[in-house]
Amino acid sequence: MGFMDTLNIFLKPNSSGNATALTVLCPIINRVVDGRSSADIVRERCLRLPIHEKSPLAKVPNTYLARIFILDNVFYESLPGSDSIFNFSEITSIFSDKSRIGALPQKDQLKSKYLVFSSNFHGDLDAYLRGMWDKWSYDDNGQQRDVRYIWENCVAFGGVTDSSSFISYMKRCQLNSALFFNGSTDDSLQEQLKALYLKQEFSKFAAAHQGESAADLQQAFKVFIEQVQPSNLSGPSWEPGQSKP
Amino acid sequence: MSNIAGKAYAMNVITPIPWYKAWLNWVIFKAALLVPNVLNGLLTLSLIHYARWVIIPKGKFPHLDASQPKEELKYSYMLFFSNFNGSWDQYVDSFTFAIPSGLDLFWKMNVRYPKSVPLTPFHNYIQHNQIDTSHYYNAYPMAASNDVKSAKNVKKALIDFNSASANKDPDEFLKDYHNLLNQLQHDFGEMRPTPIVSLAAQAVKERYSAEH
């Protein structure tokens, strides 16, 4: 591993090559509107987001995989104890009930609920967030919605009026990765989609033209290249979120 | 709507960890990135697109203005997000069997973490601490992580071949073409929609498709 790679493990914890991890926890305003809590409103809006090619994230450039959920509260660890790590409480618990009870996991509570957005994408964070502000869009029963529709119930989001303030807002909510594992590539989404398209088409080509004469094959190959345009990322390709062949 | 988007599954796990151990855990994560062998097993499994662990020290939940009460927590928290291929069972099973010590290394300081073997207590730990996704987006629902990596090979090889050999004499072309296919022989799997790993998810999907 090179020196810069090693340094980047600490300096750029959210990067793996050109792949970036974004984790944001946005506190949701604690209020009730028309008998519904803001958190429930946000949750419902998220649950109704259209999926695959119709998802608003399909329009946000360079999004590989991303998810949204509501963090209602932390969990209480009502699970069996383990016999692996020795604690002194294991001895004191025998003699003192208070000690035994004290050694149980503690109950913790969150005071706010959080909108959790976790995205894996290619490239620079600011560019990505700008893309979210500018391009996030979907059809909600005839109405076009932008990114504010999901975020507008979050604390202090009222101050977000443009891409610049959106970027600052999201950075205030951002958490760093302790370990970002990249099990795939760090190419741009366009590259990935083009490559997938080529893999699919070339596999079909290779299977279909098995056993042909050299001249026929070469001819067919040239036609194939003209059709698929391998180096042209804007040429024929898979669409983001494409769910059918 | 679901934890599944095409061939990928979104797992979200949040677990408490005593604040004084959270720092040690952070060091362990960084060490894992520095010593590549630790992640060898994960890479060979090749089920994962992207995954991450995030440590939230107990005072560091985002606090944006005075109207928001400040969190007063007893524990720090670890968040785990994974995008993997296959069903939940297959994923958790494969970790328990393929890299049990690696898992233990990352989670063992968390409160009430059982070891990763035997299986069911570990299943229960993950399930207990898992939060369901409200919206999951996958830019390539028909492609597994293996397919994305394989596609990269194909694109490069195809472009290189085209510039080097497309205009050679037919016999030379054919020879080079055979070499190309030989080189890419493990990259020709066809990509179609995912097998149905969950009947419940499938039923929801069918109702959704009927409505849209």
Place this chain on the structure above:
Amino acid sequence: MTQNLDLTDIQGNIVKAYGSFGFFKARYLFLRVDNGDKGRDFVAKIASKVTSAERWNKDSAPSVTTNMAFTYSGLQALELPTASLVGFPADFVMGMSKRKAILGDDGPSDPEHWDKIWQETVHIWISINGKTVEDIEGRYQWIMQQIDASGGVALLKGHRGEDAFGNPSDDLPYQEASILYEENGSPSSKEHFGYTDGIGDPVFEGQTNNEKRVIGRGKLTREGGWVPLATGEFILGHVDEAMEYPQTAPRPDLLSNNGTYMVYRKLHENVGTFNKFLDEQSKVFPGGKELLAAKFSGRWRDNGAPLVHTPDEASKAEWDKKYAAADVSTQKRMLTDFTYNEDIEGAKCPLSAHTRRINPRGSLEYGVKDAFNTPGALVNRRRILRRGLPYGKVKDQASDDGNHGIIFMALNADIKRQFEFVQQQWINYANDFKQGNDKEVLLGNHDAEQPGKVVFEVEPGSGKPPHFVNNIPRLVETRGGDYFFVPSITALKMIAGGIIDPT
């Protein structure tokens, strides 16, 4: 062996593949329970003749065997308490036809095309295995007497096959099965496509005292040896490969211990389509028809020689010579003692070959040294015991019509994790083999509208292109089946006695 099993408590069909003991014929009966009390009395009667897994020597082997199993509805009809019933796993409770989306039983394999009997609710399965049809007939008559006398159970009809006069019928009272015979009349272990079957069945702890049998059939160790699989992978109440007791065991222990789950599937073989496909594909495959057939399966048709050791005609000829000269024990070893370690690329045995897909051995480590805890980490929990037999005779090799195929029975502690997983993830899909959605040739549910293909790999760097097998037709169709619970002998008697109580 490190484990002693209560062989007298375990049903014999779990531990033994009767076919290899000379029980060449079988008959499978399916019953419905109409009255709880009378149903239980009937079970008690049959239980008195159920064959256990006790070891046989030359003199003690019976001439006929009987075993019994139940569907979830069957256990309900026999009035097992709710507190026990809720402990059964969802896959068993739903039954096989409701799981068709997971299994890929679509198109011609859809339950709507299954034998009539499967439109009914099946409760009880009874098997009779014998050396001859006469042996079977004797036991069958006895069972029929019990059914008649019971007044509370009925034998279900509706199997497709040939009646006593050789005429096709779709209303037969039982399913016949039998090994196939060579042209000279000697027994063969072939099935209707011509493949030698029944090799490589898993070996688990406590099953056999013969250590040689484990080679190639247990799980791989890091040092390259073989040890038996954990008993709990195949029998409830014993520790499994995850170092715990199978979680699919309902309460009380006496109900589930020494029992297991059985997948019963009647698979029709499209012999005509297969022969035509093989002939057509041989014209474009460099290597000849038998090598092509071997590549579909991972073993040569005639004697089951594993492709990893016999990747071409020359090495096959060598192997055949050794095999012919070897004693029975060495022959068995030659058939099963191999890994894919020297063939990670698949040039010898394709990654889509049947035997490689259903049992990848250590190859999912892809040659990366010590990547996993053990080379079989992703495989050891996906094994199944196979206990079936072929059925029917092929009258016309050029036709798909007729009644001929395999009665496939798989035994495992966890239907979803073992059988269903292999069927869905490794036969009808291929991500673990890095082959996208390419289905296994022989058993895959190939799509008639958009048929798929597989790739046969070649030596890397050899300059040769891989071979594509295109437009694969559906070669096997599901004609019926269900999921059954095979109780221990103790549990059978308790079910019969109505004394199951999980309090």
